[in-house]
Amino acid sequence: MVSRRKLLKSLSLLPLAGTVLGTEWLHGQSMTKEVLEATASRNFFKELGIRTFINAAGTYTSMTGSLMPEEVTQAITYGASEYVNLDELHDRVGERIAELLDCEYATVTSGAFGAMTIGLAGVISGMDEDKVAQLPDTTGLKNEVILQESHNIVYTHALKNVGVKIITVKTAKELKKAINPKTAMLWFLNANTDEGEIKHEEFIEMGKTFGIPTFIDCAADVPPVENLFKFTKMGFDLVAFSGGKGLRGPQSAGLLLGNKELILAARQHTPPRGHTIGRGMKVNKEEVLGMLVALELYLQKDHHKEWEMWESQIKLISDSAKSVKGVDTEIHTPKYANHVPSLKVRWDQDRVKITPNEARKKLKDGHPSIETVGNDKEIGITTWMMTPGQERLVAQRLKEVLSTS
Numbered sequence: 338m339v340s341r342r343k344l345l346k347s348l349s350l351l352p353l354a355g356t357v358l359g360t361e362w363l364h365g366q367s368m369t370k371e372v373l374e375a376t377a378s379r380n381f382f383k384e385l386g387i388r389t390f391i392n393a394a395g396t397y398t399s400m401t402g403s404l405m406p407e408e409v410t411q412a413i414t415y416g417a418s419e420y421v422n423l424d425e426l427h428d429r430v431g432e433r434i435a436e437l438l439d440c441e442y443a444t445v446t447s448g449a450f451g452a453m454t455i456g457l458a459g460v461i462s463g464m465d466e467d468k469v470a471q472l473p474d475t476t477g478l479k480n481e482v483i484l485q486e487s488h489n490i491v492y493t494h495a496l497k498n499v500g501v502k503i504i505t506v507k508t509a510k511e512l513k514k515a516i517n518p519k520t521a522m523l524w525f526l527n528a529n530t531d532e533g534e535i536k537h538e539e540f541i542e543m544g545k546t547f548g549i550p551t552f553i554d555c556a557a558d559v560p561p562v563e564n565l566f567k568f569t570k571m572g573f574d575l576v577a578f579s580g581g582k583g584l585r586g587p588q589s590a591g592l593l594l595g596n597k598e599l600i601l602a603a604r605q606h607t608p609p610r611g612h613t614i615g616r617g618m619k620v621n622k623e624e625v626l627g628m629l630v631a632l633e634l635y636l637q638k639d640h641h642k643e644w645e646m647w648e649s650q651i652k653l654i655s656d657s658a659k660s661v662k663g664v665d666t667e668i669h670t671p672k673y674a675n676h677v678p679s680l681k682v683r684w685d686q687d688r689v690k691i692t693p694n695e696a697r698k699k700l701k702d703g704h705p706s707i708e709t710v711g712n713d714k715e716i717g718i719t720t721w722m723m724t725p726g727q728e729r730l731v732a733q734r735l736k737e738v739l740s741t742s
């Protein structure tokens with residue numbers, strides 16, 4: 338904790354602090370150029386006593402996700418400077434995103450998690466205002482969501498928030514049997530496709546046969562860029578992506594794509610409407626614009642070139658680690674979710690006398706601080722969340738940590 342005394346002291350050291358805190362600012366007049374410049378040069382994290390780090394781990398909420406390109410922060414700054422009607426903005430941006438992604442409709446949500454909650458809420462309520470206000474009490478409403486047991490990860494809590502019961506099944510036969518008049522939605526987790534017996538097409542077919550909407554969680558499934566188009570075309574009624582993972586938009590934003598009627602119903606649960614379960618999942622103009630620009634940038638990107646860069650960065654780190662005797666590496670690309678070149682570093686602990694967890698702590702505590710993932714057997718590294726050039730620091734530090742042990 339920063340003590341009050343220390344905080345006041347650091348404030349007094351700021352240029353023109355008096356102007357910031359004085360009457361001019363309180364009266365809402367524009368800040369002077371000097372104050373703006375002083376603010377722009379503030380090192381906020383240092384002031385707060387927080388270390389920043391090189392992200393060699395990936396897109397983790399605990400590590401604040403991804404970094405936004407400057408075009409995105411410019412859009413956010415622009416959004417912060419004017420008032421508009423919130424619904425009108427969501428309407429227009431939803432239409433624009435649907436155009437970009439060649440799907441029926443879209444809306445910017447509070448992350449993939451928020452997309453799941455309002456998406457399901459809309460499925461249950463439709464446009465009926467009384468039903469919107471009734472949730473999460475599902476008395477008399479459809480209140481079951483069916484998913485495969487192997488897809489039942491922590492994030493299905495986003496569905497439970499709506500007041501539904503999760504029903505898990507293993508086979509298509511069990512799924513068919515579980516469908517009943519209370520079934521609201523069928524939910525699929527793309528990341529766990531290989532772990533489940535029922536694959537995309539069969540799942541969608543089941544929904545169509547019984548007239549039940551299907552939803553796919555693709556939160557971490559960009560790249561590849563094609564996924565932004567693939568699942569709406571395949572026939573899922575609703576598709577969710579995180580905005581602040583591979584898309585590098587605002588970390589608290591996301592996308593809900595698909596059926597227009599269902600997305601308009603989902604919107605009934607969002608601000609400005611207040612008698613809703615989604616009132617706390619507000620997405621204001623700054624993030625709406627930031628998300629739109631992040632998506633535009635992502636679609637324009639040279640994905641092939643970016644992939645080659647990631648491959649060469651991973652190879653550089655891999656070669657550096659392998660130059661230490663006893664160290665072995667494996668380069669791999671997860672098939673679903675976080676589909677990027679990734680590295681596993683393992684070693685013979687009789688020759689390199691440090692455990693992977695100790696090595697990870699050394700990397701984290703060193704200069705610069707480097708965050709990785711891993712367990713007691715290996716260190717895991719990706720480069721897609723790094724700023725280009727940082728891979729050299731990571732390669733060097735990893736070698737140092739492993740060779741001085």
Ligand SMILES: *Cc1c(COP(=O)(O)O)cnc(C)c1O
Nearest residue numbers: 448449450451492556557579591
């Ligand atoms: C990250 C993630 C979420 C949550 O996404 P947010 O955009 O952080 O809300 C949901 N499902 C899966 C599979 C995820 O990886």
